Amino acid sequence: MKILSVEQIRQLDQYTIQHEPIAPINLMERAAQTFVDWFTARFTTSYPVKLFCGLGNNGGDGLAIARILMQQGYTIEVNIVRYAPRESDDFMHNHRRLKLLTTLNYIEQPNNIPAIRHNEIVIDAIFGSGLDRPVDGIAKSVIETINRAPAKVVSVDIASGLYPDKPNGPDDVIIEPDYTVTFQLPKIGFLLPRNSRYVGQWHIIDIKLSKRFIDQTPTPYFYTTPEEARLLLRQRERFSHKGTFGHALLLVGSYGKIGAGVLAARACLRSGVGLLTVQAPRCGYAVLQTAVPEAMCRPDTHQYVLSGQSEIEGIPYEEFTAIGVGPGIGKAPETANMLRTLLSQYRNPLVIDADALNLLAENRDLMSLIPEHSILTPHPKEFERLTQKWENDYDKLEILCDFARRYRIVVVLKGAHTAIATPEGDIHFNSSGNPGLSTGGTGDVLTGILTALLAQGYDSVEAAVLGVYQHGLAGDLVGRQRGQIGMTATDVLDALRWS
Numbered sequence: 001m002k003i004l005s006v007e008q009i010r011q012l013d014q015y016t017i018q019h020e021p022i023a024p025i026n027l028m029e030r031a032a033q034t035f036v037d038w039f040t041a042r043f044t045t046s047y048p049v050k051l052f053c054g055l056g057n058n059g060g061d062g063l064a065i066a067r068i069l070m071q072q073g074y075t076i077e078v079n080i081v082r083y084a085p086r087e088s089d090d091f092m093h094n095h096r097r098l099k100l101l102t103t104l105n106y107i108e109q110p111n112n113i114p115a116i117r118h119n120e121i122v123i124d125a126i127f128g129s130g131l132d133r134p135v136d137g138i139a140k141s142v143i144e145t146i147n148r149a150p151a152k153v154v155s156v157d158i159a160s161g162l163y164p165d166k167p168n169g170p171d172d173v174i175i176e177p178d179y180t181v182t183f184q185l186p187k188i189g190f191l192l193p194r195n196s197r198y199v200g201q202w203h204i205i206d207i208k209l210s211k212r213f214i215d216q217t218p219t220p221y222f223y224t225t226p227e228e229a230r231l232l233l234r235q236r237e238r239f240s241h242k243g244t245f246g247h248a249l250l251l252v253g254s255y256g257k258i259g260a261g262v263l264a265a266r267a268c269l270r271s272g273v274g275l276l277t278v279q280a281p282r283c284g285y286a287v288l289q290t291a292v293p294e295a296m297c298r299p300d301t302h303q304y305v306l307s308g309q310s311e312i313e314g315i316p317y318e319e320f321t322a323i324g325v326g327p328g329i330g331k332a333p334e335t336a337n338m339l340r341t342l343l344s345q346y347r348n349p350l351v352i353d354a355d356a357l358n359l360l361a362e363n364r365d366l367m368s369l370i371p372e373h374s375i376l377t378p379h380p381k382e383f384e385r386l387t388q389k390w391e392n393d394y395d396k397l398e399i400l401c402d403f404a405r406r407y408r409i410v411v412v413l414k415g416a417h418t419a420i421a422t423p424e425g426d427i428h429f430n431s432s433g434n435p436g437l438s439t440g441g442t443g444d445v446l447t448g449i450l451t452a453l454l455a456q457g458y459d460s461v462e463a464a465v466l467g468v469y470q471h472g473l474a475g476d477l478v479g480r481q482r483g484q485i486g487m488t489a490t491d492v493l494d495a496l497r498w499s
């Protein structure tokens with residue numbers, strides 16, 4: 001699904017109005033009705049509703065929502081925040097209609113702000129996507145009151161005070177909703193870590209804006225929906241054999257961290273690789289052969305760390321279909337040498353994770369050796385070591401984009417909505433996963449998944465988008481079955497489903 005900028009959303013709105021065609025006031029009515037459908041499916045008429053609206057079209061939506069909810073039997077008190085002398089035309093139209101049905105409360109100064117009780121639901125329609133400067137004056141007081149109140153808060157389109165596609169200032173006053181119900185497409189601001197308290201749980205509702213316009217509009221930002229992930233998944237042909245699904249090599253482990261290798265290896269096998277070889281320090285040999293009997297094991301000549309040398313004759317790096325390197329490897333000088341040799345010899349895309357990333361950060365000259373379309377999977381701290389500090393989440397996205405483009409690689413920046421940057425400079429945000437995945441070993445599982453997908457012939461962007469989605473989905477399955485708190489990386493790899 002595409003993510004558009006505020007300016008593009010405004011154009012989308014206008015295009016829909018002209019080409020459907022539909023009168024603006026009827027589009028507002030459709031948006032309000034669709035919001036009400038969402039609302040009534042979750043909250044019964046037993047909850048009193050307090051609506052706060054502004055004077056623009058977000059406020060106009062709020063007034064239309066109030067009228068429709070009233071007609072459906074909800075008790076609703078309407079508060080209009082008079083922060084400016086002017087109202088939008090569609091606001092005025094809905095204002096006239098609503099005034100015939102009920103009395104309206106106008107808030108011009110703080111003592112007009114009503115008390116909010118815990119069993120009420122607040123609908124926030126003060127500012128929407130038209131906000132372009134920090135909120136102050138009476139609107140600021142109202143937002144502060146709502147944030148202090150014990151009630152549940154639902155924001156219409158976007159939390160009032162939050163910018164959809166640019167960074168807020170540290171002192172900005174912004175609604176902290178329980179839910180955001182947004183029109184048609186997500187806003188980029190919803191996906192950024194520092195905004196999470198200004199978004200709550202967010203839902204997209206389809207108000208039938210022009211599909212043609214959305215299809216034609218270029219954007220670097222995408223949000224992976226379940227349907228899109230499913231379309232990436234390839235079905236197996238009846239006459240396939242293990243050679244069809246590639247032979248992967250995982251370079252993993254060091255003394256005390258062989259478990260990382262076990263997790264990556266098991267995830268790789270659970271993700272459909274044809275054959276798997278694992279190279280690990282000698283101390284990991286018995287563990288790997290026992291814990292992952294399906295994999296072949298190539299013991300390193302070094303007892304405790306990976307050096308890349310092995311007494312067992314095996315196929316050279318360049319003959320593997322895909323290679324994953326990093327889980328549990330540490331940063332010993334022998335391992336840095338192994339990485340240098342690997343990067344010099346292997347020309348297909350690699351998956352590079354964990355300490356292999358830290359070795360890259362410490363040996364910057366290695367960056368230029370990384371094969372094009374390799375997948376790097378840093379968490380934010382590892383990414384910062386590879387690049388630089390950022391000022392805010394938007395700055396971070398720009399650094400991410402530039403980095404992926406400069407080295408022609410795919411970068412999977414792990415987090416709540418993992419951001420996958422492509423060599424072309426696009427960013428795909430993931431939609432699956434939950435905080436239960438923030439536990440040791442889940443990154444190793446992801447490396448195993450991505451290596452398996454590359455071995456099966458998925459291109460790097462497809463592998464990253466699909467692999468990250470499936471990893472999160474497995475976490476969601478575990479979360480539903482046994483809760484997020486006790487989730488382990490083993491649970492996650494056992495929950496992987498490829499159908």
Ligand SMILES: NC(=O)C1=CN([C@@H]2O[C@H](COP(=O)(O)OP(=O)(O)OC[C@H]3O[C@@H](n4cnc5c(N)ncnc54)[C@H](OP(=O)(O)O)[C@@H]3O)[C@@H](O)[C@H]2O)[C@@H](O)CC1
Binds near residue numbers: 126
């Ligand atoms: N897109 C779509 O397809 C659809 C969109 N719809 C709805 O329209 C909403 C966008 O409406 P909107 O453009 O009228 O802006 P909104 O957020 O109500 O703000 C109102 C005005 O406030 C002003 N202002 C800005 N910052 C300010 C501040 N800090 N303090 C004080 N004033 C400030 C600024 O006006 P200015 O003063 O700059 O002239 C601004 O124009 C959108 O979120 C959605 O709910 C649906 O109805 C149908 C389909």
Ligand SMILES: [K+]
Binds near residue numbers: 126127159
């Ligand atoms: K709002």
